[in-house]
Amino acid sequence: MVVxxxxxxxxxxxxxxxxxxxxxxxxxxxxxxxxxMIIGIDFETYYDAEYSLTAKDMSMTQYxxxxxxxxxxxxxxxxxxxxxxxYAAPEVKDALQQFDWSECALMAHNAQFDxxxxxHYYGVVPQKYICTLSMAQPLVGYLVGxxxxxxxxxxxxxxxxxxxxxxx
Numbered sequence: 001m002v003v004x005x006x007x008x009x010x011x012x013x014x015x016x017x018x019x020x021x022x023x024x025x026x027x028x029x030x031x032x033x034x035x036x037m038i039i040g041i042d043f044e045t046y047y048d049a050e051y052s053l054t055a056k057d058m059s060m061t062q063y064x065x066x067x068x069x070x071x072x073x074x075x076x077x078x079x080x081x082x083x084x085x086x087y088a089a090p091e092v093k094d095a096l097q098q099f100d101w102s103e104c105a106l107m108a109h110n111a112q113f114d115x116x117x118x119x120h121y122y123g124v125v126p127q128k129y130i131c132t133l134s135m136a137q138p139l140v141g142y143l144v145g146x147x148x149x150x151x152x153x154x155x156x157x158x159x160x161x162x163x164x165x166x167x168x
Contacts, residue, residue, distance in 0.1 A: 038130065039099055040077040040084070040107045043117050046070040053113075064116050071117060093122050101126045109133050109148045 047053065051068045053060060063069065074092050077084040078099070087095035096118060104126050108114035111131035118124035136151045144150045149160040 037099070037104045038079040038107050039104050039126070040079075041096075041114050041118065042075045042108060043114050044072045044074070045117070046072065060113055061116065064113070064120060071121065096122045096124050103127060105130050107132065109136075109151070 046068070051063070051066065052058070053063050055063075058066075071089055071092060073086060073088040074095065075084045075086050076095055085095075101124050105128040106115055106118060106124065106126035107130035109132045111129040111134070115124075115126075115129050118126075132151070133146050133148075136146045140146070140151060140154050144154045153159040
């Protein structure tokens with residue numbers, strides 16, 4: 001489990017609740033110094049019956065580092081963007097390189113997964129990682145589980161929108 005402690009660099013700066021769109025509703029999900037940008041990402045990747053994250057004999061790291069691995073694309077939402085944007089596989093590297101990651105936090109629902117893809121294949125090394133799955137675990141995990149769909153619904157959203165790639 002990833003544990004994240006966020007603090008402002010300057011104690012005189014107030015911590016600011018950053019709002020991220022969760023399935024159609026706005027919820028305050030983390031606090032971050034006002035001098036930082038939060039970038040939400042969600043990779044969509046290839047899988048099949050034998051090559052899958054649910055395969056009993058395959059770890060997440062083995063799945064991501066496999067020769068079969070393929071990212072179909074990524075949905076990205078910067079904290080100051082009005083909505084998420086989808087980037088297909090050929091556009092992913094350029095889309096991720098538009099940010100100065102030394103000044104940004106990478107946020108994902110399972111940052112271990114999306115963060116490893118971003119760093120291993122695209123060279124992204126953010127200043128901080130924010131994992132909404134890890135945040136949800138102690139808050140609602142015992143009530144509803146920590147799947148993206150269940151967490152989104154619990155906080156008043158629509159849940160995962162079938163056929164949509166913009167659930168960031």
